[in-house]
Amino acid sequence: MGKVLIINYDICNGCYNCQVACKDEHVGNDWSPIAKPQPDTGQFWNKLHDNVRGQVPKVMITYEHSICQHCDDAPCIRSCSQDAIYKRDDGIVIINPDKCRGHQLCIEACPYENIIYYNEDLKIAQKCTFCAHLLDDGWEEPRCVDACPTGAMIFGDEDDPKIRDLIAKAEPLKPELTVKPRVYYIGLPKRFIAGALYDKEADECSESVKVTAANVDTGEKVTTETDSYGDFWLRGLAGGQYTLLFEKNGYLAQKFGPVDVTKRDINIGDVALWKS
Structure with a gap:
């Protein structure tokens, strides 16, 4: 054995x-x-x-x-x-x-x-x-x-x-x-994309925003939601480029990217959302 x-x-x-x-x-x-x-x-x-x-x-x-x-x-x-x-x-x-x-x-x-x-x-x-x-x-x-x-x-x-x-x-x-x-x-580490979303007009954190990352090459999607501080973490990503989509009722859907995590994990920083 x-x-x-x-x-x-x-x-x-x-x-x-x-x-x-x-x-x-x-x-x-x-x-x-x-x-x-x-x-x-x-x-x-x-x-x-x-x-x-x-x-x-x-x-x-x-x-x-x-x-x-x-x-x-x-x-x-x-x-x-x-x-x-x-x-x-x-x-x-x-x-x-x-x-x-x-x-x-x-x-x-x-x-x-x-x-x-x-x-x-x-x-x-x-x-x-x-x-x-x-x-x-x-x-x-x-x-x-x-x-x-x-x-x-x-x-x-x-x-x-x-x-x-x-x-x-x-x-x-x-x-x-x-x-x-x-x-x-x-638990081998996979790539992650992190960031924070906020309401531009109200100048406050945006909670419960649906965040979807789509792999540019494969179309595979990973989804999460922002927490009470507006923070989100998309974990377990394969290396490559991803486009991000932010969605919440009462707000304009917003796209971001592409974000490349081929060589490193990425924090995209603070992103503003606008009411519809």
Whole structure:
């Protein structure tokens, strides 16, 4: 049975326990033949990023993890000229520190960013091992998972019914890739468009305005309503361009856009509405 890791962004609170636990387990500790010691600086085999999104005042933070995906069809394995990288029976991908010669081809081959690091002192490539040395010693999960206080990180066998149910709700980090990763994500951040609407004549916030975003290419629509402050958030958008439509009884329907969220989330600011 292969091991998988599921990270639930919906309940991650950005405490950094996972990152600290990884450092505590691997810095200064030689777990050969699984891994040589991780440097105390420069490497993060489990890295937490604070991704600040949007523009003031419509801002939100997503806590995102950078970790080896332990791909079933791992490009790093194919790229290694020394056969130093292998996949265990449980699916965990390991760089054998005794065989690695530091050619760094695996770093170039990995389709994910900042996953495999080069140790200048030891002249070897290093990365997350899912704490395979602990699993072999009887542990049921890696240190990062054990340290998570909210249960946002779940580790287990892919054939476990509970794990299968979670995988069904999750998705891979880069679904366009065909490398078959063993790390899944619940609540991966999608794009958002936010803003505020107000009655120009009355000079007050416009509540309960229907806001519809239509994807210019696909025609797919997402709808919400403004709150008592006139604010709206259109969440869960695929990247692309959207036109916005504002509608409320007694007011002129108003179009806005297109708004492009291909590369970033957008706050359109304050938009005035006019009575009909």
